[in-house]
Amino acid sequence: MRICCIGAGYVGGPTMTMIAHKCSDIIVDVVDINADRIASWNSDNLPVFEPNLDGLVKEVRNKNLFFSTDVETAVERADIIFISVNTPTKKYGYGAGRASDLSYVEACARTIAKVSKTGKIVVEKSTMPVRTADVIKTILASTGMKFQVLSNPEFLAEGTAVQDLENPDRVLIGGDEETQEGRDAIDVLASIYERWVSPEKIIKTNLWSSELSKLTANAFLAQRISSINSISALCEATGADVDQVATAVGSDTRIGSKFLKSSIGYGGSCFQKDLLNLIYLCEHFNLPEVAKYWRGVVEINEYQKKRFSDKIVESLFRNICGKRIAIFGFSFKENTNDTRETPAIDICRNLLSENAVLAFYDPQVSAEQICADLQIEKTDSRVEFCKSPYEASENAHAIVLLTHWDEFTKLDYEKIKKAMMSPAWIFDGRNCLNHRLLLELGYLVHAVGKGNLS
Ligand code: NAD
Ligand code: UGA
Numbered sequence: 001m002r003i004c005c006i007g008a009g010y011v012g013g014p015t016m017t018m019i020a021h022k023c024s025d026i027i028v029d030v031v032d033i034n035a036d037r038i039a040s041w042n043s044d045n046l047p048v049f050e051p052n053l054d055g056l057v058k059e060v061r062n063k064n065l066f067f068s069t070d071v072e073t074a075v076e077r078a079d080i081i082f083i084s085v086n087t088p089t090k091k092y093g094y095g096a097g098r099a100s101d102l103s104y105v106e107a108c109a110r111t112i113a114k115v116s117k118t119g120k121i122v123v124e125k126s127t128m129p130v131r132t133a134d135v136i137k138t139i140l141a142s143t144g145m146k147f148q149v150l151s152n153p154e155f156l157a158e159g160t161a162v163q164d165l166e167n168p169d170r171v172l173i174g175g176d177e178e179t180q181e182g183r184d185a186i187d188v189l190a191s192i193y194e195r196w197v198s199p200e201k202i203i204k205t206n207l208w209s210s211e212l213s214k215l216t217a218n219a220f221l222a223q224r225i226s227s228i229n230s231i232s233a234l235c236e237a238t239g240a241d242v243d244q245v246a247t248a249v250g251s252d253t254r255i256g257s258k259f260l261k262s263s264i265g266y267g268g269s270c271f272q273k274d275l276l277n278l279i280y281l282c283e284h285f286n287l288p289e290v291a292k293y294w295r296g297v298v299e300i301n302e303y304q305k306k307r308f309s310d311k312i313v314e315s316l317f318r319n320i321c322g323k324r325i326a327i328f329g330f331s332f333k334e335n336t337n338d339t340r341e342t343p344a345i346d347i348c349r350n351l352l353s354e355n356a357v358l359a360f361y362d363p364q365v366s367a368e369q370i371c372a373d374l375q376i377e378k379t380d381s382r383v384e385f386c387k388s389p390y391e392a393s394e395n396a397h398a399i400v401l402l403t404h405w406d407e408f409t410k411l412d413y414e415k416i417k418k419a420m421m422s423p424a425w426i427f428d429g430r431n432c433l434n435h436r437l438l439l440e441l442g443y444l445v446h447a448v449g450k451g452n453l454s
Helices: 012-022 035-041 053-060 071-077 103-115 133-141 161-166 180-193 207-238 242-250 271-284 288-315 343-353 367-374 389-393 406-410 413-419 435-440
Strands: 002-006 027-031 065-068 080-083 121-124 148-151 171-175 202-206 324-328 357-361 383-385 398-401 425-428 444-447
Touching: 002 012, 002 071, 012 027, 012 053, 012 065, 012 080, 012 161, 027 071, 035 065, 053 161, 071 103, 080 103, 080 180, 103 121, 103 133, 121 133, 121 180, 133 148, 133 207, 148 180, 148 207, 171 180, 171 207, 180 202, 202 207, 207 242, 207 271, 207 288, 271 288, 288 343, 288 398, 288 425, 288 444, 324 343, 324 389, 343 357, 343 367, 357 389, 367 383, 389 398, 389 413, 435 444
Parallel strands: 002 027, 002 080, 027 065, 080 121, 121 148, 171 202, 324 357, 324 398, 357 383, 398 425, 425 444
Antiparallel strands: 148 171
16 A cells, blocks of 8 residues: 655655554655755654654655655545645635635646545645535536545644644544445544454544544634633632642643643634634534634734733833843743744734843754844844753843743753843743742742732
8 A cells, every 4th residue: 555645744754654653565655846944854863853853754764754845646546535734724815814715725636636546535634624525526526536535634733743743632634424436435444443453442433523623623622721711810810720729620621730830822723723713613503603612712822922922021111121131941832843823923022122132042943033023123123042041041131031941940940040140030931940949049930820929
């Protein structure tokens, strides 16, 4: 069997590496139009930073896993084609700022239609609005050949991709359940996952349920974060401690303890885009009340980022002009180099608009990436890029912790304080530091959802 995956990104690369690893008899071609990305996958410096991914890639690359820019050859030879391209928020025309831009998906469907000599199984791996499979089906049907379109959304989270792929909570496969060909195609895909996932974890549904389940899962996850973040504002106003509230609330098995960590807001390439898409779909299907409900989740996230940067400005006597502020972490979460929609962007922009001097340190994000995200030049006098958190905090008035990288919890904060200006502030946007110890060392501390820290 030969598999082709179109799109060598954060999903395509790791997902196909796992399939190649678990199925040595299947040849897996991962193709992309981005030649730099493919060169990177073929080098020692992978484009995606994920714990334990490098070793897996090395074990199977050029054995049964191949990275290439030759999209057409790989598509033509494949029995199963995964579409794993980006589906960003549309920037123009109908649905701008809300709907998904499906142009990359459509381009894939057209390539498949153009070069295929026989019918194949085509799998939507990208996150799609419900009923997108119709678009792909219609384009493929124009060839006169018989294709089966399946929906197999990916649930991995960045930073834990390898463990999520190796041991998923579930694998979801949607297809044309009404026909024998449809059911056969679902079973073929299921048989690949069954090499390492137990059958009871493989959920088979119709196409539309599968597409909608993915959007709903991300909406529910984002909703939990906005829920606890909304309570964090109330904690700060009342003196309650959001971590204690989360523990007490999450101990109810009906609620559960995961995904209740209060923060500066969720980031990442998907929550925002998938929520906006869900809202757009609700409006499209004339369900304004449902759209309004989900819009609240997005609004709380924006509020949380703004609240945090406002707190910094306010604490530093409403004057941060020319003040050096150390920024600890820029990626949207720990253990990834991904900065898409990271809350750090909005927070840093707010601080830069007050002419603060930001000294950045992130273990995986480059200065070039930070400048591109903030739309500033590397030579801008308001930014500095440091090789260590110690360097970033020298002469700083404040440390602003934006990403929960483990190394930030292990620093010598006594040494750091001696090199900082006084009073020395720490704004812990992830509630991951030992606040009691920091207070003892003489820092002024603000943490999300912690009433009075003194
Ligand atoms: P990405 O931007 O990292 O990768 C997409 C890749 O597709 C890019 O390298 C791009 O060059 C390539 N591409 C675009 N059009 C192409 C074409 N016509 N032919 C060949 N290559 C093409 O995106 P990603 O983060 O991997 O996400 C992909 C999809 O998976 C999205 O729909 C996303 O919502 C979904 N998803 C992402 C994650 C995640 O953790 N990032 C998790 C689950 C689902
Ligand atoms: C998320 C989902 O968890 C995956 O299941 C899904 O496949 C993926 O989106 C996707 O569709 O792209 P990801 O965005 O990679 O994965 O990472 P998460 O762990 O979900 O974190 C998202 C954001 O929420 C991060 O900024 C994180 O710091 C924040 N977060 C998470 C919190 O603020 N509090 C929490 O309790 C959990």
